[in-house]
Amino acid sequence: xxxxxxxxxxxxxxxxxxxxxxxxxxxxxxxxxxxxxxxxxxxxxxxxxxxxxxxxxxxxxxxxxxxxxxxxxxxxxxxxxxxxxxxxxxxxxxxxxxxxxxxxxxxxxxxxxxxxxxxxxxxxxxxxxxxxxxxxxxxxxxxxxxxxxxxxxxxxxxxxxxxxxxxxxxxxxxxxxxxxxxxxxxxxxxxxxxxxxxxxxxxxxxxxxxxxxxxxxxxxxxxxxxxxxxxxxxxxxxxxxxxxxxxxxxxxxxxxxxxxxxxxxxxxxxxxxxxxxxxxxxxxxxxxxxxxxx
Numbered sequence: 001x002x003x004x005x006x007x008x009x010x011x012x013x014x015x016x017x018x019x020x021x022x023x024x025x026x027x028x029x030x031x032x033x034x035x036x037x038x039x040x041x042x043x044x045x046x047x048x049x050x051x052x053x054x055x056x057x058x059x060x061x062x063x064x065x066x067x068x069x070x071x072x073x074x075x076x077x078x079x080x081x082x083x084x085x086x087x088x089x090x091x092x093x094x095x096x097x098x099x100x101x102x103x104x105x106x107x108x109x110x111x112x113x114x115x116x117x118x119x120x121x122x123x124x125x126x127x128x129x130x131x132x133x134x135x136x137x138x139x140x141x142x143x144x145x146x147x148x149x150x151x152x153x154x155x156x157x158x159x160x161x162x163x164x165x166x167x168x169x170x171x172x173x174x175x176x177x178x179x180x181x182x183x184x185x186x187x188x189x190x191x192x193x194x195x196x197x198x199x200x201x202x203x204x205x206x207x208x209x210x211x212x213x214x215x216x217x218x219x220x221x222x223x224x225x226x227x228x229x230x231x232x233x234x235x236x237x238x239x240x241x242x243x244x245x246x247x248x249x250x251x252x253x254x255x256x257x258x259x260x261x262x263x264x265x266x267x268x269x270x271x272x273x274x275x276x277x278x279x280x281x282x283x284x285x286x287x288x289x290x291x292x293x294x
Contacts, residue, residue, distance in 0.1 A: 002051035002271035005033075010277040011061055021285050025073040025105065026065050027267045028058040030080050035115040042112070053196025059092050068098035074100055075267065077238055078109035078176045078194065081122040086137035086149070087156050094142070094165050102166030107236070108135070109176035109193050126153055129183055135173070135189065138170040148200035150281040163253055174236055178215065187222035192234035195263070199253045203246040207256035212237065216262050237266035241273050247283065251290035 004014070011190075028241050034052040064073050069281045074096070081089065097104040110127040111117070117124040133151035141147045141161050148158040156254055165171055175186040176194040186193040195212045199205055220230035237257050250268055257263040268287060274280035 001055055002274070003054065004053040004271070004274055004277050005056045007277050011056075011064045014277050014281060015065040015072075016066040017281050018284055019069045019072045021120055021281070022288055023072060023284065025075050025265065026069070026265055027075040027077045027107075027269070028057045028061045029269065030111075030272070031055050032080075032083065032116040033113065035113070039114045040112055049272065051265040059096070059266055062104075066096055068104070069100075071103075072228070073103045073105050075105035075236070076107045077267070077269070078107040080111040080116070081134045082110055082122055082127045083109045083116070084134075086141065086154055086178055087159070088132050090141040090161075092137055093138075093171070094163055097165040097167060097171050098163065100166075102171075104165070104167070104171040105174065105236070106171050107174045107176060109194075110182070116278050120270055123162065129153060139170070157266075174234070176238075182187065182282070183215065184222055187228070188218045188226045188234070189209075190233070192236060193219050194199050194236050194238055195243050196238045196240060197253055198240050198242055198250040200242035203244065203250050205245070206229075207252050207260075209256060209260040212257065212261045212263060234265070235261075237261075237265045239268045241268065241270070243272045245273060247286045247290060250283075250287050251294070254287070254291045255294040270287060 012089060018026060031052050032219040034048045038046070038048050042049055045110060056075060058079065065074050093104065093106065110131050114124045117127065122130065130153045133154040136151065137149040137154050140149045140154065142164055145161045146158045147161040160237060172191040174192040174194050175182065175190040177183065184282060185190050198213060213263065220233065222232040239250060239253050254266050257266055270280050270283055274283060
């Protein structure tokens with residue numbers, strides 16, 4: 001997304017060079033629209049960031065990254081699963097996991113834009129229930145053969161499903177969202193959860209571990225209530241720098257998360273700070289260097 005999306009033929013070069021710099025994972029986002037007059041704006045505002053004006057298809061970008069790299073994991077942050085029929089989603093994600101030889105990390109969510117749901121032809125008020133049914137349908141598709149699922153909103157007729165993901169029984173699934181329903185869903189049925197921080201604003205910005213640890217403890221508590229071992233849950237931190245964030249602030253977020261939270265993995269979304277692909281690679285190199293030398 002953003003200015004780097006205007007250089008689609010550079011996706012492969014970025015993926016290769018980022019891997020050479022030593023990153024552990026590469027991630028894609030999933031936006032469908034940049035509404036001119038949004039019903040709901042981004043991040044509690046009434047507007048849409050300019051970065052959302054330029055969008056590439058996440059499945060295409062993941063596929064390019066998969067065949068351009070050898071070791072990095074490839075993650076989705078997040079796929080808005082209710083937009084997609086499960087059979088279509090399963091086909092795409094199974095293909096990417098196979099092409100990448102089992103390097104796919106799945107982040108799912110429901111998004112925040114009623115406009116995007118209108119464009120996808122999916123009722124906004126069904127988003128949570130559709131996500132639950134989509135997760136059930138994917139589980140069947142990836143573990144059963146023949147596979148079949150019949151829900152209130154989602155249907156997969158009985159089908160042969162000989163191709164399964166390279167990862168067994170399936171790629172790990174992380175869920176995003178801070179609403180009570182989203183956190184309950186993550187605690188009840190996901191492999192982990194995706195917290196978020198925004199270095200750069202307000203200024204001066206300082207890392208605050210409580211912003212991550214508080215919700216994690218809530219989710220772990222719900223997991224215990226559901227009869228799950230909370231130690232089974234993993235946490236991947238989404239670092240979204242604002243346009244005025246510094247490399248020091250971004251690196252401090254990674255260092256702070258590693259030292260003071262239960263986060264096991266983190267990624268930085270450069271859509272609001274990178275001017276082009278070369279700038280994105282330069283920022284990646286500088287952030288990694290500072291984080292490693294801490």
